[in-house]
Amino acid sequence: MRKKLIATMVAISLPCFVMAEGQMGEDILSRNDLWVLIAAALVFFMQAGFKVFETGLVKKQHRAGIGAKNLMDWVAGSVAFYILGFGFMFGSSTNGWVGSGLMMGDGLEINDSFVFFLFQLAFAGTALTIVSGAMSGRTALIPYFVASLVTATVIYPLFGHWAWGNLLHADNMPWLASLGFMDFAGSTVVHSVGAWIALVGVWVVGPRVGRYDKNGKIQRIKASDYSYSILGVMILWLGWWGFNGGSTLAFNTQVPKIILNTNLSAAAAAISAMFHAIVFQKKSNVLEKIMGGTLTGLVAITACCNVVSSQSSLIIGVLAGIIHNIMFVVISEKWKLDDPVGAIAVHGFGGVFGTLCVALFGQQELLELPRWEQLAVQCVGIVTCFVFTTLVALLMFYILRRTIGLRVSPKQESTGAFFDSEEEDGEEDQDSTTGSNIVHHVSAKVSNRGYNVYTVKEYVELSMDFRSSWEAADRIQYLNEEGYVIPVESAQKQLNEMVAVMGSHTTSTLKRVRIR
Amino acid sequence: MRKKLIATMVAISLPCFVMAEGQMGEDILSRNDLWVLIAAALVFFMQAGFKVFETGLVKKQHRAGIGAKNLMDWVAGSVAFYILGFGFMFGSSTNGWVGSGLMMGDGLEINDSFVFFLFQLAFAGTALTIVSGAMSGRTALIPYFVASLVTATVIYPLFGHWAWGNLLHADNMPWLASLGFMDFAGSTVVHSVGAWIALVGVWVVGPRVGRYDKNGKIQRIKASDYSYSILGVMILWLGWWGFNGGSTLAFNTQVPKIILNTNLSAAAAAISAMFHAIVFQKKSNVLEKIMGGTLTGLVAITACCNVVSSQSSLIIGVLAGIIHNIMFVVISEKWKLDDPVGAIAVHGFGGVFGTLCVALFGQQELLELPRWEQLAVQCVGIVTCFVFTTLVALLMFYILRRTIGLRVSPKQESTGAFFDSEEEDGEEDQDSTTGSNIVHHVSAKVSNRGYNVYTVKEYVELSMDFRSSWEAADRIQYLNEEGYVIPVESAQKQLNEMVAVMGSHTTSTLKRVRIR
């Protein structure tokens, strides 16, 4: 009441605007800027959270590798988003499809939008780093780095422009936003974009050697340190106070309510994921599900934290935890996508669900459109995001696979060494065979440092020319179920038999595999 | 001087109130709110600090378990404090004993107290998580989670109301605060409450198997990673800048002085604990004592950081370090309470000491009462806290022990698996006996997933009916000193002999243990 009185007095008083703290003529930034800068720091800190979360979930040898990718995608984002990405996303819009200007920091000064830049950079970094976890353990550093550059330059900024392109230039009319699409802090714009790129990446790069046995049954790969992952969840949760709370771009009365909603959804999701895993999923992977459920609760509330009540936040969280658990199993066991940290379930499906929650749980007076129209537009955004992101990612990973190769060598995958020449190498005898002699995968050295892995079936269906030239160049290794190298002769004999069998059933151009 | 001048000018000027940053009609929160929100984030980050500190101190197999509890008590607190706890603590007071209203976020809007809620939630989380460390290694997740819910709903808010119940509603007259009890940032309200719950919990759940040998001599259990614990100390120290600095609830001139005092006390405590351990305690556990001493310095300054000088802060720290070292030994070796992370020494006795320091070191003009009266009132608060908290905790843990059971199974305790059904299980042969065949503990499966552990003496003193029914239901396992399972026949023979001996000395209703 007292505040109201003051406000009224201000309204009727003479124009007596005062920059209270700027007494010394310095150009002091506003409290809003301070909050958004702090929020940017919290979101930047989420990089560490992702790194810690993911590191704990992969096996011991892959810890350093995933950490390096987490670091390098922030590096890639920092440079690429500065040079081009930010301009594409927030620059002056061309028909609502792409921005221009604001490249290389140009124009940030005029708009006084450095703080906004830092906040958005931290967001871009989040989208990028989601990919690293899903592809961890077998993806090589250089192609991953290139993919991060492309994502930060093209994929993230383009879709981002369609949904948020009017945040800086209020007169931009990005097409999705103009439809009325609402995604407050980026369930779709940030999280789903990252997850769908990860989805394609996981599919193209193939599973870790040994993840699925020859019958396609999932094999448990021991996490290096769950306790470390829990630290990651805590850091992420903290970072989300900034992620959602800072998305107001002002330190207004919405901020603490948003943080409260964020907190409630995460907590409710942790509880529902825990009990769901205990009661309905035979207590399997309970701790992983608590962690993933918590994060899904955070992702889900991201789109709608500013339009739902705190009671609804609890419900959203409960549902998010269950959705996570179901998708966790579906993705790894049904779809056989090897996502070691569960990123696709958390960010992809959590993102979709959260974006729908805007329409499902949002208070009508805060929505852009009547509820059911809003729901339709939310679906348009979700589908657009999926189609656009997966198509571009497919093109990107396909090119990388065909040129420099996406994977590390089988030996690097097993030892965790960064480069074949590294001194740490040589600990294991590369030619030693362990386990059976039955070919399960074929590893091809595509470029100087890049490898790809094929299932046997994929490999024999490649054109004869390809296979012959690779084999002639000594670029092929045959692996058994556990990833160990099989003697060449034995392996090629098996493949020839397989080609013979397949030849009689297909019209393909398959020929007998050359025996050297 | 210049500030004074300005203030005077304001005083005599016309009513020209200006919300300097609210030009656009938005409802911008104040700088005080911004500081308290940041402080809340720092205190929330202490959850991660506790998690990291505790994880490093427990043995390798228990790392994931303690991490899960740290996460789940924040989850429990987030939900329970929101639904009921906050209202009990800060709602409109009934005769100074309990608050009402403010449930489920109701009324936060009107009071514009969302930021206050978040800050207090982070405090509640701190009290909760203290318990996890002390009970780590053998407490099951579900009963622990239930205990966290009860603590966040009842124990913490009730005592909190008595001391701090007037923070939001200034016209509340909570009884302890009305006496003049001073506990600025919660040496008693937060830390001792957590520690006394932990004390009771540790006592009821019993020590980790193997912690004390059959003569009651303490056995060293290897910490998993001291270096990780040091990171935890650093995070906690940082978080304390918010814990104490934010307790002003305003960004006033007290804040940096409070942080300075906090820092000095912690540093002095680290030094005194180090030298005390080297000189007076035979260099045993020096690193654990440096860490625990530092934290005790932080806990001790918590109650009094706003009323003591920086020189006094140094003295308080020095004393805190020594108190920690003494209690560290007393609790584990004299009292034989198995507190793997030393939480009771740090938070319990550090909290008591800090609360006394208000009267002992506080500047008289800043105290509520004359020094000696103040000291008496501080003692009233300390004793009340101890009696109330331990009684309710005793009831709570007793009920949990009798219903769903508090402990994990002996096998889970040794492997660190979360649930018996988990796939990680089966690594060790459950029936294999290692070491002697002498019964040292008896493990009883109380509920579907809950176990309790008895010493042999406790077990044979239970009523015959209980024991018979448990044994008939195959719910009993007999363990040797190292926690391995002993063959049933051999064990029961030993127990029968013991019953026979005791029978001739006691008037109890003991009968021979049934041999199946």
Added chain:
Amino acid sequence: MRKKLIATMVAISLPCFVMAEGQMGEDILSRNDLWVLIAAALVFFMQAGFKVFETGLVKKQHRAGIGAKNLMDWVAGSVAFYILGFGFMFGSSTNGWVGSGLMMGDGLEINDSFVFFLFQLAFAGTALTIVSGAMSGRTALIPYFVASLVTATVIYPLFGHWAWGNLLHADNMPWLASLGFMDFAGSTVVHSVGAWIALVGVWVVGPRVGRYDKNGKIQRIKASDYSYSILGVMILWLGWWGFNGGSTLAFNTQVPKIILNTNLSAAAAAISAMFHAIVFQKKSNVLEKIMGGTLTGLVAITACCNVVSSQSSLIIGVLAGIIHNIMFVVISEKWKLDDPVGAIAVHGFGGVFGTLCVALFGQQELLELPRWEQLAVQCVGIVTCFVFTTLVALLMFYILRRTIGLRVSPKQESTGAFFDSEEEDGEEDQDSTTGSNIVHHVSAKVSNRGYNVYTVKEYVELSMDFRSSWEAADRIQYLNEEGYVIPVESAQKQLNEMVAVMGSHTTSTLKRVRIR
């Protein structure tokens, strides 16, 4: 434009100063203070970053030891800087050489400079902790702690006064600052000071046993956990937002630009270090170079982040990454200085480079002097820092070495135990000999707990009296290349032979080593 309008209106309006938030008569601190306090917290958090970064790089047994040193140097700094250091650095200047006053927090109240104190304390802590990493693995805790006290009291504050002594008392005329030396956030004042102390410390304490073989060839020592180090880099990077961004001491428009520059330099350095290591350094230690390169980029931009463009920041980063890689190899392989975490390359040479960049890349209108004069003055500062710091550090470490000894015992070095009496000891048999019997090092027990290590050559050149008395007192152990203890008789026979040979070539007073 709107802002301009408002400013004009303020200028012409009546004196209507308003402390917008101070309505209740409380003394609310400014937004500048809030930002600097937050920045101080971020810089304090860098302590954790250093700890984590360094811990991951040392071998498993040394993790706890380095963590303890990281903690204790913050402790030392907190106390020593408060008691004397801050006054020497920022007190009223005596001829530009040393400050006085402000001891024990005295006068902080009057100047309202508590926030400034906390920010500067965090800076001092950074300089201190740089040393810990470089000397890790073989330095004893107590002498290290003493060195930290001396550094925080004398070395850091004195040089700091010369460069920054006018930050608090604007009428101080510190001599380097008066010449026009520019070091915005401390590439030289903080980072080089720490690094040069480390340089001397590494030289005086000697390499870890086993680091160089008898031909002086470097031996790989396995890092305990690279992934942990990456977390450290991320925390440091985040902390640097405060380190550089807070050095404005105000929340003005420079802040976000500075953070942008900081971020760009680090990212560019990561990329250049990665590719440089791959292309020009045979892919050796790529991950260590990415991490060290990133940090070097951060150190280099520290001096100049407020005077260079963002494009220049990219270039500075690229160069910093390459400088790091070159110095990384030079220091460890050419100079044979055993710096396990690469601190000297990062902070020493990164600091020098960054300080030069002020003149090389700074925008002329923002420099104190014409560009080439500026460059000359920057060189004066760099050289002064090197000469002053190394001389005092040499004196300090020499005294420590001669009195209480700098090193741990060979056994502690191999087990990582803190004190010989610790219970963890005894795991390895101290007298067992492994490997050859050829003497490579000689360990001398200098004091109760302190040891020094000599190369054989250094040892035989010591005066006969020294050697005899030590040997008589049973304070000498002879170690082979791997650090294992060699039987006394065999070792002394070798030394006598060596003395005999050297005796014929030198005019030294060497005599035959006494055989007991």
